[in-house]
Amino acid sequence: MSAAVEHPVPSSVKIAPPPAELEREPLVLNNRSIGWLSDHIAGICEGPAPKWWLPALMISSTALVMMLGCIGYLISTGVGVWGLNQPVEWAWDITNFVFWIGIGHAGTLISAILFLLRQKWRTSVNRAAEAMTLFAVACAGIFPVIHVGRIWYAVWWLPPIPNNYDIWVNFRSPLLWDVFAVSTYGTVSLLFWYTGLIPDLATMRDRATGKVKKFLYGFFALGWTGSNRHWSNYEKAYLLLAGLSTPLVLSVHSIVSFDFAVSQVPGWHTTIFPPYFVAGAVFSGFGMVLSLLIPLRTLCKLEDIITVRHVSLMCKVILATGSIVGYAYGMEFFIAWYGGNPYELAAFKNRAFGPYWWAYWSMISCNVICPHLFWFKKLRENMLFVFIVSIFVNIGMWFERFVIIVISLHRDYLPSSWGYFRPTWVDVCTFIGSFGLFVTLFLLFMRYLPMIAISEVKGVTPQADPHHPQGGAKQGGHH
Amino acid sequence: MNAYGLMAVFETPADAMHAAERVRDAGYSKWDVHTPFPVHGLDAAMGISNSKVGWFTFIGGATGYTTGMIMIWWMNAFDYKIVIGGKPMFSPFYAFPVSYELTILFASFGSLIGMALLNRLPRLHHPLLRNRRFCQGASHDKFILVIETADPKFNADETRKLLASAGSKHIEMVED
Structure with a gap:
């Protein structure tokens, strides 16, 4: 750009902040300085570990070891150690897979879609939410791999490698689309998260005192110097990654829903599945973001950065997506009746009033009733209340996948092959153990990497704006 | 002494941006502003075209x-x-x-x-990263303008004068 000509602003023009009644509530409270932000956020990784950290890590890694034990038992014995039977061949395994992959979606929504929509409040929560995405995808990835039985053959089913008859994988199968969707999602989320981390890794490198830390942070910071010529390319790459992650995240849960919708099973074979699954995924993911961040903002003293307003905004997303989910539940029932397919109608009656009625009504009470409490500002701003509701959202969304998978499978066209699924202790311990993996990874992340995007939060403060008096703008001066 | 460039520290993004405009207008080509976060408007102030x-x-x-x-x-x-x-x-x-x-x-x-x-990254070494004041500032809360000695218009006295008149409180030579 050739903006070589100066445009002097007449001295009668006063550069003043907008009047107080027009100012939005600030994103960083107490007018914290730019330096305070890096000191405070990097300080979480630098000081001695907080007292609760090691006990928490011990509990979560014990759960992780339990999961590894269960997986070892499963692989050495066979999938019969789970409660699977005919006709319920998919149960907790795929329920857990869809549950975890859905949780990841909030991270990408915050980091990509809110970025494209210029929602500046995302900067306080996007790093932790993206980390949550990665760890949730890691938990999700375990289940489809271990549910196949002889997992040493999985290498021929997942990537396109010909088997011993030289036959390739079948690309007409949505299960294979899923392999590509989930692995692309995991990879792109990692790239996006890492790209966001580069400037903060440079901050950590410049602050590090130990040689090993300095080398490791420096190695991964790629020699970042904060050069504006670099920032220019960096911001473009970040914008493009956000633009790519948006259609990606919408496609991932759509393709997960194809695993069901493309089949002929009553209760699965519906066209509403893709949008319904995506909304449910975002809903559950925000539940998990709040379950993680509400305790952390108190424990790590981040109240000035993750403010009550941030929590309230996330509650509004839960309210919006929860309403879509509630609408989808209603519409499924309506179409089951209106569509005139007796098998479909029977499947839905069986959902609500069959032997698994308790799962259905747990789902309805957690997913349809809970989010509507967030219409009230008082409740959105009560941290303990929001935390409890976020847990219920997670429970409800796990039940949703259980309802879709198990209830649809246990009674299909032939009454002679109806059955009932009961989980075994291996099912339960593997699922609990996956939380161990998730929490262990998250605890390690928050201890060794900046949990909040330092450079991005700095960028949304008034001190960072060269046109704001706090950013140094002077009366009558203009670029 | 083998010098890499002249470094001027600014306290606010607006100061750094105004300095960048002056350096741009003075016709320098091998220079950069190092900031802890992307400063909006700085691309135009430096005359950087859209990224490729x-x-x-x-x-x-x-x-x-x-x-x-x-x-x-x-x-x-x-x-x-x-x-x-x-x-x-x-x-x-x-x-x-x-x-x-x-x-x-x-x-x-x-x-x-x-x-x-x-961006010619990754690189494991950069002369600026050996400067203590640079490391404590550019990734923390300072805005640092650096003009390389390799710039054809570079002149130790003239360049220093330009940066001082732009309002920098601290100017120093960075070794290569």
């Missing part, structure tokens, strides 16, 4: 889509034909979901690799 990362993304995405379509056609319709439900051997519709994912995958790698190539 988008081309890498586009080439990545086009490669990904083509790879997906050709791979699926070759595997399922050419190398070992499988008849499934009497459906056509190849159709762009069933090949689309996987090709779509590969488009995004390759385009993402394209963006990141493009950013790294254009």
Whole structure:
């Protein structure tokens, strides 16, 4: 750009902040300085570990070891150690897979879609939410791999490698689309998260005192110097990654829903599945973001950065997506009746009033009733209340996948092959153990990497704006 | 003394931006402003044109889509034909979901690799990163303008005067 000509602003023009009644509530409270932000956020990784950290890590890694034990038992014995039977061949395994992959979606929504929509409040929560995405995808990835039985053959089913008859994988199968969707999602989320981390890794490198830390942070910071010529390319790459992650995240849960919708099973074979699954995924993911961040903002003293307003905004997303989910539940029932397919109608009656009625009504009470409490500002701003509701959202969304998978499978066209699924202790311990993996990874992340995007939060403060008096703008001066 | 460049520290983004305008107008070419976060308006103040990362993304995405379509056609319709439900051997519709994912995958790698190539990163050494004041400032809360000695217009006294008149409180020579 050739903006070589100066445009002097007449001295009668006063550069003043907008009047107080027009100012939005600030994103960083107490007018914290730019330096305070890096000191405070990097300080979480630098000081001695907080007292609760090691006990928490011990509990979560014990759960992780339990999961590894269960997986070892499963692989050495066979999938019969789970409660699977005919006709319920998919149960907790795929329920857990869809549950975890859905949780990841909030991270990408915050980091990509809110970025494209210029929602500046995302900067306080996007790093932790993206980390949550990665760890949730890691938990999700375990289940489809271990549910196949002889997992040493999985290498021929997942990537396109010909088997011993030289036959390739079948690309007409949505299960294979899923392999590509989930692995692309995991990879792109990692790239996006890492790209966001580069400037903060440079901050950590410049602050590090130990040689090993300095080398490791420096190695991964790629020699970042904060050069504006670099920032220019960096911001473009970040914008493009956000633009790519948006259609990606919408496609991932759509393709997960194809695993069901493309089949002929009553209760699965519906066209509403893709949008319904995506909304449910975002809903559950925000539940998990709040379950993680509400305790952390108190424990790590981040109240000035993750403010009550941030929590309230996330509650509004839960309210919006929860309403879509509630609408989808209603519409499924309506179409089951209106569509005139007796098998479909029977499947839905069986959902609500069959032997698994308790799962259905747990789902309805957690997913349809809970989010509507967030219409009230008082409740959105009560941290303990929001935390409890976020847990219920997670429970409800796990039940949703259980309802879709198990209830649809246990009674299909032939009454002679109806059955009932009961989980075994291996099912339960593997699922609990996956939380161990998730929490262990998250605890390690928050201890060794900046949990909040330092450079991005700095960028949304008034001190960072060269046109704001706090950013140094002077009366009558203009670029 | 082998000098890398002259470094001027500014306290606010507005000061750094005004200094950048003056350095740009003075006709320097090998210089940069190092900031803890991207300062909006600084690209124009420095005279930087729009980034070219988008081309890498586009080439990545086009490669990904083509790879997906050709791979699926070759595997399922050419190398070992499988008849499934009497459906056509190849159709762009069933090949689309996987090709779509590969488009995004390759385009993402394209963006990141493009950013790294254009920025000449990664690099394990930079003269500025050996300067204590630079490290404590550029990634923390200072805005640091550096004019390299390799710049054809560089003149130790003139350049220092220019930076001082732009309002920098601290100017020092950085060794190579």
